[in-house]
Amino acid sequence: MVVETVVVAVWVMLPAYVPNNAAVLAGGGRPIDGGRTLGDGRRALGDGKTWRGTVAGTAAGVVVALALNLLAPAATDLTGLGLPVFPASAAASLPAGAMLGDILASFLKRRTGRERGAALPGVDQLDFVVAALALTFLIAAGWFRATFTPPVLIVVVVLTPLLHVGTNAGAYALGLKGEPW
Numbered sequence: 001m002v003v004e005t006v007v008v009a010v011w012v013m014l015p016a017y018v019p020n021n022a023a024v025l026a027g028g029g030r031p032i033d034g035g036r037t038l039g040d041g042r043r044a045l046g047d048g049k050t051w052r053g054t055v056a057g058t059a060a061g062v063v064v065a066l067a068l069n070l071l072a073p074a075a076t077d078l079t080g081l082g083l084p085v086f087p088a089s090a091a092a093s094l095p096a097g098a099m100l101g102d103i104l105a106s107f108l109k110r111r112t113g114r115e116r117g118a119a120l121p122g123v124d125q126l127d128f129v130v131a132a133l134a135l136t137f138l139i140a141a142g143w144f145r146a147t148f149t150p151p152v153l154i155v156v157v158v159l160t161p162l163l164h165v166g167t168n169a170g171a172y173a174l175g176l177k178g179e180p181w
Contacts, residue, residue: 004082005155007081008083008084009155010159011084012084012148013129015061015062016061016095016098018064019057019061019099021057021167021171022056024053024171025176027056028050029050030052031046031047031049031051038110038111040111042110046110046116048106049103061091061095061096062091068083068085072085084143084146087140090143093132093136095132096132097128098128101129101131102128105120105127117178125161126157133153
């Protein structure tokens with residue numbers, strides 16, 4: 001039961017886990033905020049949140065969800081675990097929500113005086129998860145309730161920070177990110 005819960009949690013979160021990594025690889029270009037500052041004199045989001053990165057990240061997450069849908073029958077047969085498939089609404093809302101969460105965290109960081117790349121512990125690890133889950137709940141409520149059971153949600157909240165720290169440290173070591181968080 002524990003193994004199945006962990007596998008299902010990772011499976012259903014992959015479309016939300018991939019976008020930020022894809023955005024780092026494909027990012028650059030025009031910033032979403034267009035260089036605008038707010039009344040506090042700080043950028044709304046900063047140069048790190050670009051249209052290209054957001055679109056590429058969201059698209060990558062959708063592709064992951066569609067690929068998992070293709071793999072689900074064989075993976076279920078192979079493992080004996082009940083691996084869910086993603087309806088189109090969830091395939092889109094998980095990655096879009098992940099990108100939205102990252103954008104909202106950037107906005108929060110600018111409002112609290114943090115520069116691009118500055119750490120905000122807790123927020124950095126869970127911003128994209130909270131927004132991905134919230135958006136998916138709003139857009140695909142029935143699928144969300146059936147898939148994100150309390151045990152799956154607990155695994156997501158506990159496992160995500162560990163995965164986030166590990167993947168960011170790896171991206172930093174490979175020179176893909178300017179900071180290891």
